[in-house]
Amino acid sequence: MNLKQLSLKLGLSQTTVSRALNGYPEVNEATRLRVERAAAQYQYRPSTRAKGLATGKALAIGHVIPISTRHEMVNPVFGDFIAGAGETYARNGYEMILSISDDAQEEQVYRGLKARRAVDGVVVHGPRIDDSRIRLLHEIGLPFVVHGRSSGVDLPYAWLDMNNRHAFQRATDFLLDLGHRRIGLVNGMEFMDFAHRRRDGYAMALLARGIPVDPAIMQSHEMTEVYGYQATRDMLAQDNPPTAFLYSSLVSAIGARRAVEEAGLVMGRDVSIITHDDDLSYLKNGGDIPIFTATRSSVRVAGAKVADMLLAAIADPDLPPQHILLEAELMVGRSTGPAPRKD
Amino acid sequence: MNLKQLSLKLGLSQTTVSRALNGYPEVNEATRLRVERAAAQYQYRPSTRAKGLATGKALAIGHVIPISTRHEMVNPVFGDFIAGAGETYARNGYEMILSISDDAQEEQVYRGLKARRAVDGVVVHGPRIDDSRIRLLHEIGLPFVVHGRSSGVDLPYAWLDMNNRHAFQRATDFLLDLGHRRIGLVNGMEFMDFAHRRRDGYAMALLARGIPVDPAIMQSHEMTEVYGYQATRDMLAQDNPPTAFLYSSLVSAIGARRAVEEAGLVMGRDVSIITHDDDLSYLKNGGDIPIFTATRSSVRVAGAKVADMLLAAIADPDLPPQHILLEAELMVGRSTGPAPRKD
DNA sequence: CGCAATTTTCAAAGCGCTTTGGATCAGGCG
DNA sequence: CGCCTGATCCAAAGCGCTTTGAAAATTGCG
Numbered sequence: 039m040n041l042k043q044l045s046l047k048l049g050l051s052q053t054t055v056s057r058a059l060n061g062y063p064e065v066n067e068a069t070r071l072r073v074e075r076a077a078a079q080y081q082y083r084p085s086t087r088a089k090g091l092a093t094g095k096a097l098a099i100g101h102v103i104p105i106s107t108r109h110e111m112v113n114p115v116f117g118d119f120i121a122g123a124g125e126t127y128a129r130n131g132y133e134m135i136l137s138i139s140d141d142a143q144e145e146q147v148y149r150g151l152k153a154r155r156a157v158d159g160v161v162v163h164g165p166r167i168d169d170s171r172i173r174l175l176h177e178i179g180l181p182f183v184v185h186g187r188s189s190g191v192d193l194p195y196a197w198l199d200m201n202n203r204h205a206f207q208r209a210t211d212f213l214l215d216l217g218h219r220r221i222g223l224v225n226g227m228e229f230m231d232f233a234h235r236r237r238d239g240y241a242m243a244l245l246a247r248g249i250p251v252d253p254a255i256m257q258s259h260e261m262t263e264v265y266g267y268q269a270t271r272d273m274l275a276q277d278n279p280p281t282a283f284l285y286s287s288l289v290s291a292i293g294a295r296r297a298v299e300e301a302g303l304v305m306g307r308d309v310s311i312i313t314h315d316d317d318l319s320y321l322k323n324g325g326d327i328p329i330f331t332a333t334r335s336s337v338r339v340a341g342a343k344v345a346d347m348l349l350a351a352i353a354d355p356d357l358p359p360q361h362i363l364l365e366a367e368l369m370v371g372r373s374t375g376p377a378p379r380k381d
Numbered sequence: 382m383n384l385k386q387l388s389l390k391l392g393l394s395q396t397t398v399s400r401a402l403n404g405y406p407e408v409n410e411a412t413r414l415r416v417e418r419a420a421a422q423y424q425y426r427p428s429t430r431a432k433g434l435a436t437g438k439a440l441a442i443g444h445v446i447p448i449s450t451r452h453e454m455v456n457p458v459f460g461d462f463i464a465g466a467g468e469t470y471a472r473n474g475y476e477m478i479l480s481i482s483d484d485a486q487e488e489q490v491y492r493g494l495k496a497r498r499a500v501d502g503v504v505v506h507g508p509r510i511d512d513s514r515i516r517l518l519h520e521i522g523l524p525f526v527v528h529g530r531s532s533g534v535d536l537p538y539a540w541l542d543m544n545n546r547h548a549f550q551r552a553t554d555f556l557l558d559l560g561h562r563r564i565g566l567v568n569g570m571e572f573m574d575f576a577h578r579r580r581d582g583y584a585m586a587l588l589a590r591g592i593p594v595d596p597a598i599m600q601s602h603e604m605t606e607v608y609g610y611q612a613t614r615d616m617l618a619q620d621n622p623p624t625a626f627l628y629s630s631l632v633s634a635i636g637a638r639r640a641v642e643e644a645g646l647v648m649g650r651d652v653s654i655i656t657h658d659d660d661l662s663y664l665k666n667g668g669d670i671p672i673f674t675a676t677r678s679s680v681r682v683a684g685a686k687v688a689d690m691l692l693a694a695i696a697d698p699d700l701p702p703q704h705i706l707l708e709a710e711l712m713v714g715r716s717t718g719p720a721p722r723k724d
Numbered sequence: 725c726g727c728a729a730t731t732t733t734c735a736a737a738g739c740g741c742t743t744t745g746g747a748t749c750a751g752g753c754g
Numbered sequence: 755c756g757c758c759t760g761a762t763c764c765a766a767a768g769c770g771c772t773t774t775g776a777a778a779a780t781t782g783c784g
Binding site for chain 1: 382424425426427428429430431433434439441446448452453454455456457459460461463464467468471476477478479480481482492493496497498499603604605606607632635638639642661662663664665667668672
């Protein structure tokens, strides 16, 4: 069933039917009702493509998911983010289109999206320090919102970020307050902006108390379980091992627990652990009492907000770029405790 | 840059330019070259929407991601599956469009996709027993491939599935061979077809050795870490606790390890654990030596194959429905060992 | 060289929608 | 009654592409 057939069936012109359905005022309320009823009856839905062609809008938002080339890894956060954003799109009649891309073709993917006029805007995932995509999108004139920020970029752009620096500063302070003086950092890849900021917050907290930042107890990698395990195991085996650790992801923290237990230590007593927690639906940090003390910020909520920002920016292109900075919540769980006394 | 502008610039008709770019034979090889060069120079890419309108194809594949209403959970497997499928689509000039939907609106989402002519086909995720979506898609005539199968559906349909029954039968046999006689099952929701089949395989293996299937040591739930923990803890607290467990997901198995250690037991000695492992990129089951003994089958590979099947089915609608049954690999890790002697 | 057979190119229609610029119709007013 | 207004409705153009049917250019061959 298309517009023409529907209008024929109703004995009306396509114009009138189109207007009735799109809520224009120049159509009699009675006929509008008649049209709407018929549309429902015949399950008529305008073709997105035709509508897009006619209006010049794509009615679609692109998400370009970077896949780390070396590690072939998909960010586990992705599913929940998309779930948040998807609801917003559906409510507003937008489709979500996904592209997978490794770092090498990333630019081509964005250019392609623009040239094919496939989307009205895109969400930039996993921004790196001084991320070239921001300049690129500015240049080709594709509206976008960044999930995260990119240090070093001086162009204005819209973003939603979690306050990574503050979260890790606070987490570090919390450990310092518990008496820990040697705190390991098991971070994500530090060319990723979020990891860079987290490290910053960590370092700031240490320096504020006159504690030196020691590269020997700082690691940076893709945040897998195995990495969390290895990094922790290696640091615990050092001469002057940390009594506490900070993790950038619950997944790595899980690996950490494995290492701690394998070393015959008890988490929360011999070793304290704090992790960042994206509040993923399938990886809740325990029930009422968190397993790990954590800085929590829901990535699903972030997805919904980013989608809102992008749709708003598309609706009104003159709007100045919006910024949202979410604060993580510090949840005290059972993985932290006072620093063990030195005997 | 659109077709018209490009053809003007070349002094050719739109027809010729279009044909040159789409590889039709009735165009001089010299002009084709000239056209292709110009297209590259001006970064010309045909508008997907216009092309779709003209050809009647959407050049897009839909993925409808079910979100469990009660648990608001996104399947963690999803990211990797999409990564596998996405590459195939990109290579073939297709877009991937994603819709989020809870169980209640699922039917409307598929109908909408069809009515709006937004996709040429869809991938059905997370099939349930006697899944109504299969009949629906047949009815509305939207090509599809199911990732998994649906017991009880008598209509023919294309699917790719992992041999769940066999995998769990084999895993159970493995434990039985180690001397275990009391084996717990920590399964996914059993209205999900895969969980149903896994339970079947488990039960068959037990019955083949004359061991009764005991509901007291079988649980079924969304496969979260917390669930794995609680189910294991509860079963271990029973009078006649299992000496071995089977898990439907690595995530739950991680929770299991937590419960085992909390109970002061040692995994692989006091308690044996086997889990299914989807080989997710961010949740590898250890390095060379698996942490958990596991039945492994890459969901990313599954994604790529499903995409291939769907594109083939769309290209040739007369093709009979294809079926692919993948066998899981049994990886022996450090979480299993001989059944502890009864003292 | 001339004519038919090919090759190469093109104008125009059509895909399903929106939107512009009128038409038509009823009602109101002098 | 005639004209103007506002409310309804409509025909047709246009969005950017593909594809049909035909024209123009080239080639082959006697």
